[in-house]
Amino acid sequence: MQVINGIPAAAGIAIGPGFHHKRASFTPVRVQIIDSQAEIERLEVAIERSGRELQEIYETTRETVGEDEAEIFHAHLMMLKDPDLLDTVRQTINTEKVNAEAAFYEASETYANLLQNLSDEYLRARAVDVRDVSARVIRNLCDEVVDTSYLSAPAIIFAEDLAPSDTIQFEREKLLGFFTVNGGATSHTAILSRALGIPAVVGAGVLPDFISGDHTYILDGDSGRLIVDPDKSTLASYLEVQQSQREKFAEEKVTAINPAVTLDGKRVEIVANIGNLDDAKSALLNGAEGTGLFRTEFSYIEQSVIPDEDTLVDEYRAIFEAFDGLPVVVRTLDIGGDKEVPHLGLPVESNPFLGHRGIRLCLSRPDLFKPQLRAILRAGSRTNLYIMFPMIASIDEIRQARKVLDECRTELEMESVQFNQKPKIGIMIEVPSAALCADQLATVVDFFSIGTNDLSQYTLAADRTNSKVTHLANALQPAVLRLIKQVIDHGHNAGIWVGMCGEMAGEPIAIPILLGLGLDEFSMNPMAIPRAKAIIRQWDTRQAASLAEQALQCETPEDVQRLATSWLLD
Numbered sequence: 001m002q003v004i005n006g007i008p009a010a011a012g013i014a015i016g017p018g019f020h021h022k023r024a025s026f027t028p029v030r031v032q033i034i035d036s037q038a039e040i041e042r043l044e045v046a047i048e049r050s051g052r053e054l055q056e057i058y059e060t061t062r063e064t065v066g067e068d069e070a071e072i073f074h075a076h077l078m079m080l081k082d083p084d085l086l087d088t089v090r091q092t093i094n095t096e097k098v099n100a101e102a103a104f105y106e107a108s109e110t111y112a113n114l115l116q117n118l119s120d121e122y123l124r125a126r127a128v129d130v131r132d133v134s135a136r137v138i139r140n141l142c143d144e145v146v147d148t149s150y151l152s153a154p155a156i157i158f159a160e161d162l163a164p165s166d167t168i169q170f171e172r173e174k175l176l177g178f179f180t181v182n183g184g185a186t187s188h189t190a191i192l193s194r195a196l197g198i199p200a201v202v203g204a205g206v207l208p209d210f211i212s213g214d215h216t217y218i219l220d221g222d223s224g225r226l227i228v229d230p231d232k233s234t235l236a237s238y239l240e241v242q243q244s245q246r247e248k249f250a251e252e253k254v255t256a257i258n259p260a261v262t263l264d265g266k267r268v269e270i271v272a273n274i275g276n277l278d279d280a281k282s283a284l285l286n287g288a289e290g291t292g293l294f295r296t297e298f299s300y301i302e303q304s305v306i307p308d309e310d311t312l313v314d315e316y317r318a319i320f321e322a323f324d325g326l327p328v329v330v331r332t333l334d335i336g337g338d339k340e341v342p343h344l345g346l347p348v349e350s351n352p353f354l355g356h357r358g359i360r361l362c363l364s365r366p367d368l369f370k371p372q373l374r375a376i377l378r379a380g381s382r383t384n385l386y387i388m389f390p391m392i393a394s395i396d397e398i399r400q401a402r403k404v405l406d407e408c409r410t411e412l413e414m415e416s417v418q419f420n421q422k423p424k425i426g427i428m429i430e431v432p433s434a435a436l437c438a439d440q441l442a443t444v445v446d447f448f449s450i451g452t453n454d455l456s457q458y459t460l461a462a463d464r465t466n467s468k469v470t471h472l473a474n475a476l477q478p479a480v481l482r483l484i485k486q487v488i489d490h491g492h493n494a495g496i497w498v499g500m501c502g503e504m505a506g507e508p509i510a511i512p513i514l515l516g517l518g519l520d521e522f523s524m525n526p527m528a529i530p531r532a533k534a535i536i537r538q539w540d541t542r543q544a545a546s547l548a549e550q551a552l553q554c555e556t557p558e559d560v561q562r563l564a565t566s567w568l569l570d
């Protein structure tokens, strides 16, 4: 039995034969041309054909998989029509007199490399999409026909990397799982796998020694493990786990729309982390009772210019309306750290996570901050609106941020524009100083939301993006648990609610502990909601409180993990 470990990207277990999907990688040769006008026309024909293909894939995906997944191909269509990219290509053809294939390849590679070198994981993963679009155009320029009907029997797909269009073109019934050498948990392959309910392991670094229909593979998307040619007993036990997981998932999905109420009758609010309208729709389908974190920075990062106030109003309004009266927690811009916005031209910092990030940047840039606050207030005139400031380290920052918000309200009042007069104001607790002084901060806000992703890295002094130390930035570290307890207690003593929007809130192992600590609101990735609700329904709050008390006394995150697991097995 060969065992390979990778990153668990989509939960579940797949068992079956393998199929090695090889992507034809092809770098066009740069050749000199004479007639640049004819070359540009050739490019335009290829762009048009690529557009028709993408439109077709978009429609098939929408019908067979779903609206959200289809949006990926809509984004590809947008990339295909990107005026900046096309201008660059045309200019290269005109001035350097080179063939369209090479000009298009070079321009899209420059863009893909730019994305690939960003420290934000999500944006890095977008480089694959740019290359996918580029390969399509180049294929069409070369009249190359691609055959996608090769999966003759159900199989686990093995690949160096998978582009979204590869992923989606396999027949769903024949698709058992994905295993890739490269990629991370936020690559589109991972996103699509989760949406399709296909187990996936990515970033394994290697492929198994043999890949064929004659071997049997177990792909464990929960632990990130691949087992090649398992022995009889391993196979039998995985088959059993697979069967019970299927039954459990079907049950959870049926009840996801119902509220999460503990055995002793406490209703717990389960909301979603979103970044755009697609996420909002997925959140609602999975039973979200609102959003506990709308990350607004992505629309600034994805566009090549700073969106203006009216553009933001349109974007926000569509999302707010989707939630139709449910609570919407909008986090103001959290740029900096690992979220770079190249077009803002911000100076390079030697320690960006300890630098001019989040609220610090916004307070020094009213030209960025005020249009966003005005857009949130305007778009949310009839919304159950909560405004949340990120990276708060001191009470003074809250006072300053509130002052800017008040200025925006006064301006809108004077302009006789409709806006939300009374949004609730809260902060993220993600810096240890804020957690330690939560009693004071609670006097000037309406709610807290704990950001364990940052709180863990700052508490443990371990950069969350540095693979050598990320294991230290673990939210189950007793030091982090103690800070969480302190924040919840201080919030409750001051009469405000306390939520959590860090990844920890959607982790099955952490949910009972957080319930026991008295967390009021859990905000998580939409797909994690059905499981989270099911877990909460199995607990009694007093029982959870005893578990939490013991967890606070543990010495290591591993001890906390063992403790929580032992309670689950009881």
Ligand code: PEP
Binding pocket: 293, 295, 334, 430, 450, 451, 452, 453, 454, 455, 501, 502, 503
């Ligand atoms: C967090 O830090 O936990 C959080 C939710 O914010 P982000 O991951 O966007 O930094």
Ligand code: MG
Binding pocket: 430, 451, 453, 454
């Ligand atoms: Mg954060």
